[in-house]
Amino acid sequence: MTKLLDVKDYKVYYQTLKGQIKAVDGVNFFVNTNEVFGIAGESGCGKSTLGNSLIYLRAPMRYAGGSAYIEEMNISKLTDEQMKKIRFEKISIIPQFAMDAMSPTKRIKQIVVDLVREHDEKLSDEDVKELAVKRFEMVGLSADVMNMYSIELSGGMKQRVVMVISTLLNPKLLIADEITSALDVSSQKFSVEMLEEFKDKQFVSSVIFITHDISVLYQISDRIMIMYAGLVAEIASTEDIVSKPLHPYTKLLIESLPKMGIQFSEKKLTGIPGYPPNLLNPPKGCRFYDRCPLRIDPQKCQNEIPPLVEYTPGRYIACWAYTKGNDKNG
């Protein structure tokens, strides 16, 4: 397996009048080729900031350190002009709420052509339209969609259109940010299946799937990264995350999910008490300390940030409970 994306100690801060919000504060992970890599966490954990910053790092976001390599290229150091060349072709995104962000005064075909024009000079308008129609038909939309306005489409149809547009130039890496969150269960399932098909057909090679819904990740991703307050809590195979979670945060998160077969009158589920810390001035120790039921070594937990270590092969975790006696990387 080769790494398509390799992110090391990557930091993205937001510049505000009150200071810097450390939204992504030193994350380490990699995405293999032909892999669906899921990122999950509560709102405000930095998952969307991370995804957006890899595509277009613009104010008020500010690059604050680390590296992000796609193949041999460090994209965190590219200028706007250089980034524009690889965006959409090498790395593409389906932004959150994209389906509601399509211009209501342009026909779909115009949106498609304009977008491709920005990034590719080789394809003619006719080629682009032909390609788009082919892809639309693949996802069950008729060619008529090209002549429609976005307001004429249903939510599920809009999401399909956005997915087709984002992957039109066959990007290596696709970042899908909360693409299922605003959809009905049947459209959710359809979107996920569509993504899988695009991967099978090699329209995209790898996908970073960002969502707050772990049960959707279970359906699609090979590995899952759990983020908490701008840091990585745990990275493991999907199976390990859902059936053998190690980090106390992951454990509580999985336990709090309502499942079919569990009713309030029979078994009460519990959420996670407390709230994530303010990232303007994060605590100096483990960021989950306040809410953690474990606190294996309270002194250490409160004062030192646990490093992300490889606990067992391929399984990464940032918790002092799993670093004891593990001399690898401290």
Add this chain to the structure above:
Amino acid sequence: MDEPLLKVEKLTKIFRSGVVGGHFTTAVDDLSIDVNRAEIISLVGESGSGKTTVGKLILHLSKPSMGKIFYNGTDISTLKRKRLKEYYRNVQGIFQDPFASFNPIFKVDRVFDLLFESYLKDKVNKKHDLIVESLEKVGLNSLDVLGKYPHQMSGGQLQRILIARTLLLDTKLLIADELISMLDASTRVDVLNILGTLRDKEKMSVIFITHDLSLGYYISDKTMIMYMGNLVEVGKTKLVFDNPLHPYTRMLLSAVPEIGRKWKKSELEMKRGEVPIGGCPYFDRCTLAMDICKKKPILKELEKDHKVACYAAEGVKSDDSIPVGENHNS
């Protein structure tokens, strides 16, 4: 059995669109519901199924085209001024976006102040204690809440404040429209638990409008599945989920993302022609559609506390089932 708290009889709402009114949409079609005291009913359906319209009609925010709603035996369309105000004391709604429910330029205390100015004039001297007590019932500490602005609170906290507000009013029926769909997984279940506790302790009834079936399963006594303005399956939650009889319910359940169960690959959605006028609303998407389905089935009790509107579920057989892809515009 007591008289139901709320009785909805043959409720129909038709929206007219277009300047000259050429286009009609039936958002709610001949729908009847009984809501008992201390009962949580979930109203489940995809977007556009009419579930929100039902909530609005019950809240008297919209007038029904046909049919009646009785609260404690009184037709609510006859309520005016004072008695309507009294109705709102008993029946309250909480909606999806908590940030839209609060005026951002006022402190959150205002939602309580308004209450004491209009409904609870006689209790003003005990105002603070009552607020503190009701906040405690929803798991909030008044010190974290009072004197703050909405943007300083999380969505989960705001929704709880609104629930606390209904407690002060001694609300009998709460219409919770997608109450928790904007909340994080870790706080969602806590808000659901509050609803369950209120049912058990305060004898409050809740109509829980949601598109998320697993949340409905967890909390509700009864489940109603709605499709295109029609109730297609109604019954005790356990019966509906463990033994779904309507093909639409089955499709929905199979699409619920669940940890521990991977989605089965589905065929591309095949629409077969149009829904015949006066026919089963699910006709165009149903794999079991038969000729008889051109006449709309009504809800029938197929087992105790479990009703379904489907000929196939009733066991009606037909040799001339309709082949896929053929147009039936009768």
